[in-house]
Structures are given as structure tokens and as C-alpha cells.
Amino acid sequence: DNILLKSKFRGCMLGALLGDCLGAPFEGETMTAGGKLILQKYFDKLEGPYFRAPIKTYTDDTAMTKSVAKSLIDKPAMDFKFLAKLFVKEYFSEPKRGYGQNVIDVFAKLRRSKFEDVFKPAKEQFGGIGSYGNGGAMRVSPLALYFHNNNEGAIDAVTKATQITHTHKDAINGALLQTMAIQQCLKLDPVEKINLQEFTDSLIEKMKKIETNEEDFEDDEKPYQVKLIYLQQILKSNADCDVDDDVIRLLGNDISALGSVPTAIYCFLRAQKDIPGIRTDNKFRRCVQYAISLGGDTDTIASMTGSLAGAYLGEEYINEHIIKHCEYQKEMLEVADNLFAVL
Numbered sequence: 001d002n003i004l005l006k007s008k009f010r011g012c013m014l015g016a017l018l019g020d021c022l023g024a025p026f027e028g029e030t031m032t033a034g035g036k037l038i039l040q041k042y043f044d045k046l047e048g049p050y051f052r053a054p055i056k057t058y059t060d061d062t063a064m065t066k067s068v069a070k071s072l073i074d075k076p077a078m079d080f081k082f083l084a085k086l087f088v089k090e091y092f093s094e095p096k097r098g099y100g101q102n103v104i105d106v107f108a109k110l111r112r113s114k115f116e117d118v119f120k121p122a123k124e125q126f127g128g129i130g131s132y133g134n135g136g137a138m139r140v141s142p143l144a145l146y147f148h149n150n151n152e153g154a155i156d157a158v159t160k161a162t163q164i165t166h167t168h169k170d171a172i173n174g175a176l177l178q179t180m181a182i183q184q185c186l187k188l189d190p191v192e193k194i195n196l197q198e199f200t201d202s203l204i205e206k207m208k209k210i211e212t213n214e215e216d217f218e219d220d221e222k223p224y225q226v227k228l229i230y231l232q233q234i235l236k237s238n239a240d241c242d243v244d245d246d247v248i249r250l251l252g253n254d255i256s257a258l259g260s261v262p263t264a265i266y267c268f269l270r271a272q273k274d275i276p277g278i279r280t281d282n283k284f285r286r287c288v289q290y291a292i293s294l295g296g297d298t299d300t301i302a303s304m305t306g307s308l309a310g311a312y313l314g315e316e317y318i319n320e321h322i323i324k325h326c327e328y329q330k331e332m333l334e335v336a337d338n339l340f341a342v343l
């Protein structure tokens, strides 16, 4: 019903914000056992009685998500020139949010070209193939929510919104995979256990339609389906043994879309059950804390994991003390409500 869906919209947007804010201080780290203990204490402290502290600031992940949401709220029919202008305006007003170097170059070119063709600058990057970074996937939550009942619309809008900065096939398909995973979460009942096999089989089915053979027959043309099969295998392995090394080796924890989107989905699914070293009864926290505990691109993987967990569980499962430590949390609630209102 409507009340649950509204809570899921809020959960998804707050989850994306919280993962970014809490994951950012750990970006690029290799997590040791000691690091994981520090992470446990960090979450315990933030979750405990509220204390005034320097706010956890958000990064480019949230900055760009804000622009995608604003674009949908102001112009629901999708105006990609408008969206490109929002990205560029946001970047030049606050450039120190941890943006990737490629997107910075794209923003400069977009501005110099006066947005004549908003898809051209990104296409020219990396010898004409475009960036394979996870910058498209990290900002899709508003699109996944808005187009939750419109598969064709979602695919078209996510593809084009990604292509403003990322034109590599892996960047686009990663953004599509994250979108479909969020949309599956919206349809789940938060009080029921997730059927992990069904959830992942369904994503593989959807990627089959997206990763199709065109004229070439290279063996790496279905990389997301390969990753999703690894994901299923790791999920089935004995929960008592330490699989984190396999997760990092087989799924990845880096800034590429291919090396982070399947990982975020894995973190969300794995955290449906207890995880050794993560002491909490709160499923939402377990998802995000586990994502950060893998190290690497922690803000982005935690943000994508958080948006999945929030879309499944809804706002009520997010600890109110933790979220209060995040910059922009009040505004993000309004963003979620405005997105819900334009449906």
C-alpha cells in the first residue's frame, strides 16, 4: 500500500545518504580485523544516545543523487540537458566532494561546449569508450523509485542519465542492475525473509535481456551474469568460514561499476543473516556496516547497499540516532517525499 511505499522511498534515499556519509571516512582502506573492530565501535557510538559531533559529510555520490532527484521532481518527463546542467552547477559550487577525475573533465567540457550535445563529452573519454566507473550506478536511486512500475521507462532514463558522464557498457549495465535490484526490494515485504535464490535468479534473468550478443562474440560480453553467478555461489558457502577474501577477489570492491554493483547487492543479501564480528540486531545497520567492512570504495558500495536495504525495509528500520549524524538528512527526507508526490 501507499504508506509502506512512501516509507520505502524514504528508506531508500536515506539509506543511500547514510552509506555515503558513514562509508566515506574509510574509502580506499584495506580493512584488517582491527579495522573491523574500530568500525563496530564507530557504529555503536553513532547509534547510542545522541551526542553533538562534527557532522558526517556526504560526497559526490550524494551530490549527484541530489541532482538526479531534482531533475525528476522539476521535470518528471526527463530533460537530460537540464540534468547535465544540474550536475555541472553542483560540481562547480562544491568541487571538493571527492569526484572522479574523468567526471571532472566531462563537467569542464560540458560547460565549455555550452551543453550543446550533453552526451558528447562523456563519449570522448578513454579513447572513445567512456568511463567504466560506478558513478552512474551510485546515483540511480531516484530513478529506480520514480520508474518503479515502468520497466521500459527505467531502462531508458537510467541509460541516458548514466551516459551524461559514463558511456562504457559496464557503467551503463551496472547502473541498470542496481536499478533493478532496488525495484525488486520495493516489492518485498519487510517482515518476510528474502528468498535469496529467487532474488538473484530474477536479476540474472533481467541481465540476460540487457547483456545480449550483438555482433561481437567476446567471452567477457556477459560480465554481470558471470558476477551474479559468483554472487550466488558465495552466498551458498558456509557462513562460518571467512568469505570476505572471496567477495573482494571475485566480486570486487573498487570504483568500477563491475567491481562494485554486484558487491553491494551481495552485501545486502548476505546481511539478511548474522555476520561474525558484526554485533547488532538491526538488519539495516548490518547491511551498511558489512559493506564498509570490505574496504575499498566504501562510500559508494555502502551507499548502494544502504539504498537496497532501505528500499526493502523502509524508513522505520533506520536508527534515528545514526541518521542524525549525516549531513543533509532532513533535506533528503523531503527529496524522498517530493519524489513520491510526483509519481
Ligand code: R7I
Pocket (backbone or CB within 6 Å): 059, 060, 061, 098, 099, 100, 101, 102, 103, 104, 126, 129, 130, 131, 132, 133, 134, 135, 136, 138, 165, 166, 168, 255, 256, 297, 299, 300
Ligand atoms: O565513476 P565516477 O563518477 O567515480 C565514482 C567514484 C566513487 O567511488 C565516488 O565515491 C568517487 O570517489 O569516485 O568517476 P570517473 O572519473 O568516471 O571514474 C573514476 C575513475 O575510474 C577514473 O578517474 C579513472 O581513474 C577510472 N576509470 C578508468 N580507468 C581506465 N580506463 C574509469 N574508467 C576507466 C577506463 O576506461
Ligand code: MG
Pocket (backbone or CB within 6 Å): 059, 060, 061, 097, 098, 299, 300
Ligand atoms: Mg564518493
Ligand code: MG
Pocket (backbone or CB within 6 Å): 027, 098, 099, 100
Ligand atoms: Mg574516490
Ligand code: MG
Pocket (backbone or CB within 6 Å): 027, 297, 298, 299, 300, 301
Ligand atoms: Mg566512492
